[in-house]
Amino acid sequence: MNTRAAVHLSPSDALTALRDAAPLVQCITNAVVTGFTANVLLAVGAAPAMCDLPGEAGMFAGIADGVLVNLGTPGAEQRDGAREAVRATERWVLDPVAVGALPVRTAFAAELLEHRPAIVRGNASEILALAGAGAGGRGVDATEGTDAAADAARGLALRTGGVVAVSGAVDLVTDGVQVVRIGGGDALLTRVTGGGCSLGAVMAAFLGVCEPLDAAVAASTLYAAASERAAARSTGPGSFAVALLDALAEVAPAELEDRARVERTAVGTAGGR
Amino acid sequence: MNTRAAVHLSPSDALTALRDAAPLVQCITNAVVTGFTANVLLAVGAAPAMCDLPGEAGMFAGIADGVLVNLGTPGAEQRDGAREAVRATERWVLDPVAVGALPVRTAFAAELLEHRPAIVRGNASEILALAGAGAGGRGVDATEGTDAAADAARGLALRTGGVVAVSGAVDLVTDGVQVVRIGGGDALLTRVTGGGCSLGAVMAAFLGVCEPLDAAVAASTLYAAASERAAARSTGPGSFAVALLDALAEVAPAELEDRARVERTAVGTAGGR
């Protein structure tokens, strides 16, 4: 089994390490974003493999440096593949797309949660629903600010022993004790399908080089920097998506430090939930 | 059940209404175009959700503002999802991809037709085949002009009680009584996969704000205007697809009026078929 890396790295050092290591990232993800997600991983410098087949997914998770399980279109065959994978690695990210609103994936997410994802990444509605504290949004919409899910996120992190990342205008990442907020980025990212889903994949890539909290923060910071670069060059959502891939490939590690608006807030005892 | 909107709107008013409402559009569509279709809907201002799973698709159709059922790659699991959805809403679009040429989807389209789609959108070969008046093309090709399918389209519309939209160099939309033709656009749209499929999704989005004939006409008009904008900025099919997404986001409602080449032809009694 691939156990979690214990290495602490700043976002810029994590990006350098990722590009050096070219981690192999297994994506068990939805049919809408597979191509874009693979292109994001290639742009970042990782090696994507969209291996979700029962009979292969578990074996592959054992050699992958990071694994994403995204519940956007969880057909029966893919659910079996995901079950294999999460038993074979600790370095995995759960993206509970539309959990709360839809019953099949909601039940499946609860099942997967028992296998303790290193990172859970979702929008506020999804995190609230997964933590049992909300009824779910109307699917992929982020209808609430990330702060609304801060307590739910901290409670969920304590339950899984991992990290929870809430995506929004300001991203929030927590391991139940520390809370990190990453601002910046650009709203055009919400006009591109797979913007959030591919962020989860990049978190899985960073799991190959550092520990979960740093991985989630590095990915969010990289996305903020790259989104700003891309927005400066684009004239709408189509050109933004193209420019984002270029930007993810060309962002210098130092840009993550200079642009980061990271606050690490020690919150005393973890009283969430 | 989501019943059909009875509101009459011009293309420009419909576009304004769509951007205000951000309708939730459920897409049960083919594996080739899911990403592009979601990006088109986001560009237009709608909220896409590619929810096609049995056990979820019917429930979701009950809350979606419009639903697309596209038969491009109708696997067994997806067919079951589609069956659920069409029982839960009246606001749905059927896109009978390659019907006539291929037996599984041809039989399935006939089954779905009984659930009375608000709009059927296809090329002339597909509409002729679905109406029982042709043998089907060789798949996704549009090998005949839309006028060749005018009678078949009118007859099919009378049979379903809905609207039929035939896509081609000049789009034709009919409810069996009125016939509307929309010219313009650009042939580059036929060099991008999902050009037609995503048009069907946009019709489903407009079903969230106006009645079916206006919805189909608004979508075709928007595509004509956006395609012309995009063609003016692109150097081939790759850059056209990118520019189309930008154009769909930036087209002003007034451009639909100024650019529309819409003819509403009262055709007396509906003698089609």
Next chain:
Amino acid sequence: MNTRAAVHLSPSDALTALRDAAPLVQCITNAVVTGFTANVLLAVGAAPAMCDLPGEAGMFAGIADGVLVNLGTPGAEQRDGAREAVRATERWVLDPVAVGALPVRTAFAAELLEHRPAIVRGNASEILALAGAGAGGRGVDATEGTDAAADAARGLALRTGGVVAVSGAVDLVTDGVQVVRIGGGDALLTRVTGGGCSLGAVMAAFLGVCEPLDAAVAASTLYAAASERAAARSTGPGSFAVALLDALAEVAPAELEDRARVERTAVGTAGGR
């Protein structure tokens, strides 16, 4: 059954013939690259149809001008579709994605090989694994140079009676007797998902107009020329993918002759393996 074309054509003549014929290309391919592959085929001038459904795939293969079977995400339903297709045509390309590394597709590739693909296209690791001479890479990576797979490719070609194409910095194509090398291109192609998969689809398109060795060489040469054009205009992997589609549509047949670095090496008796 569609039997193999016996026509010999140079790359430039093959491109002219392809654009004239607009061959119908059936793609049974993976979920990651379906959209990009269809766009590549449209850009080249072919007519793509992603028909992989049991009950349809065999019938369609009988009318298609070329068929691709790509093993990137071979779910159970798709495997049944592929089985139908390869029985209905001789004009098919096998792309054994990640064979050797993963058991389900490795067994399935061995089964398909008995149906004698006109062309097998893969990277060196995949060809070595398929020929029984290697243990497979870590998925989609090309971790070895194409020359390392030259003997395996020749032996495999003699076994199938077809052509084997090994993709890499220098592409290698062989029918077991002749060996053709095509250099050029650009490394950015390896940063776009579906770069290799879509090359296999273009080989299937050329199978509609010429014999297998010429088809594989024409496709590789076209990709080298178009990749160089695209790289000259792009600023990263995102803009490269867009520019590649534009370039595939605009490359003039004469550019394939001028740019080709093709060596046809008679190797005497075929002593491979």
